[in-house]
Amino acid sequence: MELSQYGELFLSESREHVSAINHLLLALEQDAGSRETVEGVFRAVHTIKGMSATMGYRAVADLAHEMEDLLDRIRHGRVQAGGEVVDLLFAAADALERAIEAAVDEGDEEPDLSKLLAALRAAAAGGSADASGVAVPSGPEAAAGASPATDGGAGEDEEGDEVAGLLAVRFRVSADSMLAGVRAFMAVKRAREFGEVSELRPAETDFQLPEFDGAVRLALRTDADPDEVRAAIASVGEIAGAEAGPYRLRRALPEAQGDGGAAAADELGTARTDGAPSRARNIRVDLRRLDALMNQVGELVIVRDRLRQLAPGGTPELVESVDQAGRLIGELQDEIVRARMAPVWQVFDRFPRLVRDAARSLGKQVDFVIEGKEIELDRSMLDEIGDPLVHLLRNSLDHGIEPPAERKAKGKAETGTLRLSASRERSRVIIRVEDDGRGIQRERVLAKAVSSGLIRPDEAQALTPEEVDRLITRAGFSTAETVTDVSGRGVGLDVVATRVRALGGMLDIHSEPGRGTTFTLQLPLTLAIVRALLVRLGEETYALPLTHVGETTHLEPDDVRLVKGRTVALLRDEVIPLLSLRTLLGSGGEARPRADGRRPAVVLEVGDLRVGVEVDRLMGQQEIVVKSFDQTAGTLRLFSGATILSDGRPALILDAGSVVAGERAAEAPAL
Amino acid sequence: MLQIDTDRGLSGAAEPAVALERMVLFVVGEHRFGVPIDRIREIIPARPYTPLPGGEAFVCGLINLRGRIVTVVDLGARLGLAPASAHPDHSIVIVEYRGKLVGLAVQEVARIVAVDPDTLQSSAETLRSLRIDRAYLRGVGEADDEIFVAVEPDEILDPILV
Numbered sequence: 001m002e003l004s005q006y007g008e009l010f011l012s013e014s015r016e017h018v019s020a021i022n023h024l025l026l027a028l029e030q031d032a033g034s035r036e037t038v039e040g041v042f043r044a045v046h047t048i049k050g051m052s053a054t055m056g057y058r059a060v061a062d063l064a065h066e067m068e069d070l071l072d073r074i075r076h077g078r079v080q081a082g083g084e085v086v087d088l089l090f091a092a093a094d095a096l097e098r099a100i101e102a103a104v105d106e107g108d109e110e111p112d113l114s115k116l117l118a119a120l121r122a123a124a125a126g127g128s129a130d131a132s133g134v135a136v137p138s139g140p141e142a143a144a145g146a147s148p149a150t151d152g153g154a155g156e157d158e159e160g161d162e163v164a165g166l167l168a169v170r171f172r173v174s175a176d177s178m179l180a181g182v183r184a185f186m187a188v189k190r191a192r193e194f195g196e197v198s199e200l201r202p203a204e205t206d207f208q209l210p211e212f213d214g215a216v217r218l219a220l221r222t223d224a225d226p227d228e229v230r231a232a233i234a235s236v237g238e239i240a241g242a243e244a245g246p247y248r249l250r251r252a253l254p255e256a257q258g259d260g261g262a263a264a265a266d267e268l269g270t271a272r273t274d275g276a277p278s279r280a281r282n283i284r285v286d287l288r289r290l291d292a293l294m295n296q297v298g299e300l301v302i303v304r305d306r307l308r309q310l311a312p313g314g315t316p317e318l319v320e321s322v323d324q325a326g327r328l329i330g331e332l333q334d335e336i337v338r339a340r341m342a343p344v345w346q347v348f349d350r351f352p353r354l355v356r357d358a359a360r361s362l363g364k365q366v367d368f369v370i371e372g373k374e375i376e377l378d379r380s381m382l383d384e385i386g387d388p389l390v391h392l393l394r395n396s397l398d399h400g401i402e403p404p405a406e407r408k409a410k411g412k413a414e415t416g417t418l419r420l421s422a423s424r425e426r427s428r429v430i431i432r433v434e435d436d437g438r439g440i441q442r443e444r445v446l447a448k449a450v451s452s453g454l455i456r457p458d459e460a461q462a463l464t465p466e467e468v469d470r471l472i473t474r475a476g477f478s479t480a481e482t483v484t485d486v487s488g489r490g491v492g493l494d495v496v497a498t499r500v501r502a503l504g505g506m507l508d509i510h511s512e513p514g515r516g517t518t519f520t521l522q523l524p525l526t527l528a529i530v531r532a533l534l535v536r537l538g539e540e541t542y543a544l545p546l547t548h549v550g551e552t553t554h555l556e557p558d559d560v561r562l563v564k565g566r567t568v569a570l571l572r573d574e575v576i577p578l579l580s581l582r583t584l585l586g587s588g589g590e591a592r593p594r595a596d597g598r599r600p601a602v603v604l605e606v607g608d609l610r611v612g613v614e615v616d617r618l619m620g621q622q623e624i625v626v627k628s629f630d631q632t633a634g635t636l637r638l639f640s641g642a643t644i645l646s647d648g649r650p651a652l653i654l655d656a657g658s659v660v661a662g663e664r665a666a667e668a669p670a671l
Numbered sequence: 672m673l674q675i676d677t678d679r680g681l682s683g684a685a686e687p688a689v690a691l692e693r694m695v696l697f698v699v700g701e702h703r704f705g706v707p708i709d710r711i712r713e714i715i716p717a718r719p720y721t722p723l724p725g726g727e728a729f730v731c732g733l734i735n736l737r738g739r740i741v742t743v744v745d746l747g748a749r750l751g752l753a754p755a756s757a758h759p760d761h762s763i764v765i766v767e768y769r770g771k772l773v774g775l776a777v778q779e780v781a782r783i784v785a786v787d788p789d790t791l792q793s794s795a796e797t798l799r800s801l802r803i804d805r806a807y808l809r810g811v812g813e814a815d816d817e818i819f820v821a822v823e824p825d826e827i828l829d830p831i832l833v
Contacts, residue, residue, distance in 0.1 A: 299738055540721065585724035629733055629740040630771055632831050636725035642733060642740045650721040650733040650740050 007104045009284065010055050014100045017044045021093045022353040025086060029356075032081045036162070041089070042071040048096065057103035060096065063113055066120040067092050073124050088123055090353075092116060166221055166247035167229060173214035177238040180214045181207035186236045188218065194229055195222030214240070219247055287379055290340050297333050298529055298625030299644075304329045305622055306646040337526050341376035344422045344431070347386045348373055351393060355418060358397050365404050365415040366397065372422035377429055378526040384503055385431070385523065388496040392433040392519050393418065395493060400437030400517050410514070412436070431521040440511040442468045449477065469509045470607070473497040501657035502640055504530060504547050506607060530626060532643075532653065534619035535602060537581050538588030541651045542615075543624050543643055548656030550605040552618050554598040569601065569612040576603065577663050578612040584659065585636065588616070604656045611660045622646075626653060691785040694812075696819050697764065697777035699747040699755050703819035704777070705784070705812060710824055712765040712772060714780055717756070727831065731756050731776050734763065741765065742832070743774030749827055750803045766824050773828055784814035791821055 024040045031037065049064035067089065073079040095116050102111055171187055173180040184207045191197050199219040206212060220229065226244035233242040304326045311322040348370050359366040377385070401407075401416035408414050419434040446460045449471045455463075463471075471477060473493045500507045505523040524530065524547060532543040533552065559570045560578060569578040578601065582588045593599075601612045624643040629650070631639075640655035694705035695714075720732030720743060729748035733740050743763055747755035755761050756776040763774040791810030809821040 295738060587722060587724045627740050630742040630773065630832050632723060632726050632730045632742060632744075633833055634725050634727040634730070635723045638724070642721075644735050644738065644740070648735055649719060650735050652721065652723075652733075 400435035536617035
């Protein structure tokens with residue numbers, strides 16, 4: 001049991017290292033001469049070797065050992081990091097990842113690595129001046145490498161990978177300054193003029209304390225020249241020394257070095273701006289524990305709402321206490337939501353490798369750009385968006401970006417650009433996949449949609465370009481003329497759209513012929529708690545997440561008409577389709593019209609489609625905790641989850657996307 | 672009426688050395704069904720169900736089990752017998768199913784018995800009289816002159832849950 005606990009820890013740490021290795025190899029491919037990159041790979045492999053040896057994962061340690069050997073030769077210039085060698089290292093990194101998974105998952109058979117090990121040995125021997133005896137890694141070098149404790153001296157560990165656009169800045173206020181705190185403030189202010197300051201030690205508020213010794217460290221996000229930064233800080237006056245240089249990530253220190261580790265953690269080591277692991281000031285918490293906390297807080301939020309309903313009848317003291325408790329519960333909820341946040345790079349980091357491989361196999365040249373890596377999302381959401389993003393990236397590579405010759409003929413740069421960016425807009429996170437390829441070929445999409453029976457030819461005439469673009473997210477649609485292993489057949493954008501909707505998000509498509517296509521995912525920050533509108537149908541209550549609720553209304557009898565056999569609602573000067581929740585769900589018993597004849601309805605908005613849904617009663621808004629439930633085979637696929645109401649009963653959460661899906665299919669262009 | 676067709680049959684059941692399997696017996700209509708006790712998480716009294724629109728007739732709906740949402744299936748209706756959940760004071764047996772929790776509505780909980788699994792009869796004759804799909808049944812057992820049918824919860828739930 002104990003060991004398996006460590007196994008999980010080993011797994012998650014090793015994954016980070018493997019991800020870092022893949023990253024660095026990509027960099028190495030671009031710049032074969034970069035010693036620093038080789039050093040980075042070497043260190044990551046070395047760390048994995050040390051950890052796996054400790055855990056007794058022989059296969060992993062052996063493989064890491066051979067990789068280390070080869071890398072050692074590369075860093076000493078004895079082997080050139082040419083294309084074949086880098087490919088071999090990529091293959092080894094993949095094998096390493098599989099070996100790690102297999103080792104931790106004890107049931108798995110150990111993979112046969114003999115061929116790869118031999119290839120690594122051959123590569124290491126290939127460039128060696130003294131080829132004799134290299135094939136058997138038993139020389140003094142190998143022996144030293146095998147024991148992590150004696151290897152990797154302190155001098156070498158000091159240097160980590162540089163982080164682009166980030167400077168490490170230190171300065172010291174003269175000991176004889178009368179106003180050391182003020183000087184320090186001014187110097188930090190100067191630094192801020194260059195860019196964002198983080199990891200300020202000591203904190204600004206501590207500058208005025210008697211303990212402040214005048215030494216200040218900070219990280220500065222800027223593209224400015226370090227010398228310029230240094231000069232600006234020195235110009236404050238009474239600065240005894242100022243330094244500015246590239247910010248280096250600290251390598252993860254082995255557990256055994258307790259003191260060293262703690263000291264290092266105190267250094268500028270907290271940054272997790274890149275894939276490289278860092279253990280400073282972070283603790284690993286089992287996600288299940290966070291889930292449990294989130295659930296509990298969810299229950300508390302429900303109790304809070306219930307208390308708020310009951311409180312107005314009580315004494316002023318009670319009302320005040322309930323108010324206060326309510327606020328505290330809200331803050332606790334925010335805090336836990338924040339604790340669950342993780343930066344998107346944890347998912348994005350595996351994409352460069354994937355894009356490289358896919359582009360290669362398709363014979364395309366792509367410049368892959370990632371922006372907004374540091375944007376945070378709920379951990380569980382993060383786990384869910386990986387696959388949809390892979391689909392989108394592959395789709396862009398496969399259908400968007402043209403082969404080099406075609407691009408050249410069109411007067412475009414031969415190398416296409418694929419941009420993956422994350423940004424935060426109020427309470428939503430926007431993720432974009434953007435290519436500068438050929439754009440959606442609408443004639444082909446239409447022809448395909450008609451031939452596969454998705455739409456009728458006469459309907460095809462009336463579709464706007466945007467509506468045509470949306471066809472590619474319909475189930476069963478795929479235009480790839482040849483089925484490739486890159487974007488596959490038929491599985492793809494419709495799956496992406498469904499998944500994104502299930503997450504409470506939206507997928508938008510924007511395409512310009514010849515210029516490229518942009519897929520935009522709008523996602524809520526967290527999955528677990530959402531504001532929802534509660535509606536009543538017969539005896540049952542249903543929840544509708546507010547993300548897709550445009551408005552609620554009570555339709556007058558005159559507002560409801562029958563147009564071409566379909567029920568529509570007149571909403572001010574707008575005509576929208578009107579559905580009945582009773583008909584959709586086939587439940588709720590007999591409809592009992594209200595005495596005044598008015599019909600309560602919710603207007604759902606999905607993309608640019610607005611659809612009215614008639615219900616029995618509108619019950620108001622509430623925060624609900626989204627829970628999963630086990631659907632039975634017959635259950636209508638209209639629910640994204642369930643929640644528990646304040647009376648303790650479960651209620652189903654309607655998925656707006658699925659509710660209007662039928663409407664979208666039937667959408668009459670003439671309407 | 673019950674034939675003993677294995678050597679270990681009755682004599683095995685009499686010896687304490689044989690690993691006995693503990694089963695909980697439930698009443699559904701005139702039948703008694705047994706479910707291995709290690710599959711049962713708990714047994715709770717009936718509570719209001721939230722219906723699953725479109726769900727099969729034997730699906731009772733959802734219940735709240737201390738903050739967890741659990742789908743409940745009527746054991747009687749599922750086996751083609753009279754629905755157990757029609758009784759207002761029926762019970763819900765919470766069983767573990769492929770890492771999830773699922774409820775089985777039963778009319779009544781009878782008692783716990785210890786049986787030698789090898790003595791469970793799969794005699795076609797006995798099972799045929801039940802008119803229940805054979806796949807759901809492990810066999811017919813006898814405890815203290817009471818005959819019961821051991822059911823296979825996974826087989827019962829597999830075709831239903833997605």
